[in-house]
Amino acid sequence: MPSATDTDLLRNTNFRWLLGGGLVSMLGDQFSLLALPWLVLSLTGDSLSLGIAVALMGAPRAVLIVLGGTFADRHSPRRVLLLSKYANTVILLALAGLLWLDQASLALAYAAALALGIASAFAIPAGTAILPQAVPASSLQKANGLQMGVRQLSLLAGPLLAALVLGARDGGRHTSMAALAAAFAIDALTFVFSAWTLRQVKLRPRAAAAAQGMWRDLAAGLAMVWRDHALRSCYAYWAVVAFFVMGPLQVALPVLASERLDGVPALGLLMGAHGAGTLAGMLASSLGAAWLRRHFGAVLLAADAIVACLLMALGQISTAWHGAALLAATGLLSGYLQVVIFTWIQRRVAPAMLGRAMALFMGIFLGLAPLSAAATGALLRHLSVGELFCGGGALLLAAAIAAAIWTGIPRIGEADCIVQP
Template sequence: MSAQQTDGPWRNANLRWLLAGSALSLTGDQFTLIALPWLVLGLTGDPLALGVVVALMSVPRAIFILPGGALVDRHSPRAVMMLTKYASAVLLGTLAALTWTGHVTLAAVYLLALAIGLAQAFAMPSGTAMLPRAVPGPLLPAANGLMMGLRQLSMLAGPLLAALLLAVAPAGSAGGTDMRTLGLAFAIDCVTFLLSAWTLARVRPLPGARRDSASEPVLRAVGTGLAMVWRDVPLRTCFLYWSLVALFVGGAMQVALPLLASDTLGSAPAYGFLMAAHGGGMLLGMAAATLTPRLKVVTFGAMLLAGDAVAGLLLMLLGGIDATWQGAGLLLALGALAGFLQVAIFTWIQRRVPPHMLGRAMSIFLFIFMGLAPLSAAATGWVLQHITLGQLFTCSGGALIVCAAFAWLWTPMRTIALTPEAPAKS
């Protein structure tokens, strides 16, 4: 066994390049996530337009992530990942140039959002498939932990940096922020994609890492995964429950939080601080889950439903804030709760699903939130034309509590244990 296989994760060259590229790209993404809603609101002032942009970025990911994952398995994840990085750099560079020069239009934003979402549909499965082909098996648990923690750190640092950029910007027409500052935010994301492509080029696949030429046809493989989830009652119950949560809550928050910063707090930097608080909370929640892996006070299902009920109450409170620090405190708590539950959910799926089906099961899980949340986001934009933002937070939080109560009373979800009694059958 080589030194690369026995040394610690930080001494593995491939992992260092992947971590560096991931840190650059994820941090840059936060600039776009902060600047894009502000650009749309500055161009239109219309929450419906913001909902449409969110949907245009999310729908292609939802449609293509399942076949995209199957295709990546047949080809080189590194090559697919490299292409998506260059494509994203071109798209963001175009958006940066249009915004900087003041020639950006809502139609151009729609088109570029759609193309960015399509690139992400292939970037996500290629990214998850890359790590096992670049890092030896004994290092994978530590490598996955580092990647997950790095993602949450980027969700903390990126919004803070973006908020700082917007805070020092001169006043302008885009929701009070200068257009050239928003263009600079998109340009920063473009550069991070180019730098992460450079780091990816330094990654060398492990000897023997190859695609599975004997795999079944793409659509049949997707169908097999769906059938496996449907036959397993606990999996089916949880996936249907998460579908309801994504439909009633997930997309609504993508539209509501930028509007909260714009209409209630009246500040572009405030949005960055809110997102940073949520990211920091998720990091704390994941750390807490790591420190208490053997906590068995309640079953997995009961813990999940109770956590969602608490999250619903916090969302209802969020609609009544009038200061940034209040929103940051509530989003810190929401993030901590989400981070803790996310670790439990991923652990439960990994233990429940046979290894040869895990990739498809995880892609279905991601599909739920990427497919239903954008529909919810688009609907939220329409709903906000008829109700206030505070009422939206109240309705969303109440819907989450109702979903959790329904699942507790009328489904076997509360009895689902973290460790299954028997392996799931495929």
């Protein structure tokens, strides 16, 4: 007979601590993500300097994330996550203090961006590996859906809250160093709060991993993914999907809004529709969970085929509302699939290897995002935006069909998972 924890996830004390602390921390993150670029622009007014700051934050995350997952597996996800929260607190408080003391400089902004990027490389895999030890296996997909839905909600609400702080002076046209310092300090305080909530979480013990060197542990994680045929096939397939989808949405979508629609207002509508659809898909991810787990691979490929068709249709739109409808549907499917994919990996991989497996999965997207964006920008010099969306959608559809014919992905279900409901 199912327990109260299984039937009502929100009664699970561990999950409430994780969800509440995570929500506060994710809202705080938006303050720094808005304030750091604004700091660079306030100091230089130079787009190249801004690009360097963004790269300094993103590059260490992409390069070190698998190492971060290895640390999480060796030393427990909670310990690594706690240390990353403490590190972020120190970095942000130091940055806020120096700004209040009128010690702002471009070198300081670059150093903060680099340090925050390194800390996130360890926090991200630890955060994704902790959930299976905190909630019952039967509640894992619903827990992932709620947690990701909260994150998506923070992406919608957080920038608005941050803008209120940063625009508090001079009507929002000029942001003082004091306002920027306040934004960084607020983010630091959210890390303190989320670290305290994390310390309240009681995790189930996991089997101890054999003691090896750090680099051997990292290599063992990569070897585990390579030996697991289903995992290897899915990771390779997701790399193809990331390349064909991320660039068009990041680069070609603004071009589409500029060339065919009403510019910035249309882009806001398109991005908002995609974000709302993603949130709805994440929150609806528990629907049909048992059936979906049995047909994971087939549903994955079918959903990607539908997304491919939606992308091809997006290249033909002439009004913002048509684009918003297509992107809302795209977001709905992608949000649903994100939760399902995370849950499948968490069920399939042994807890002692989960940090490395999740780090490699996220490293695929973090590493391919800039390459996809650069390729999209180069192609737009030779193709119209409509041709690019049609071509990207057609290639994604071809990849889904090829995977269905020549790989074992359509036959993947929950039967091979280590963690059963």
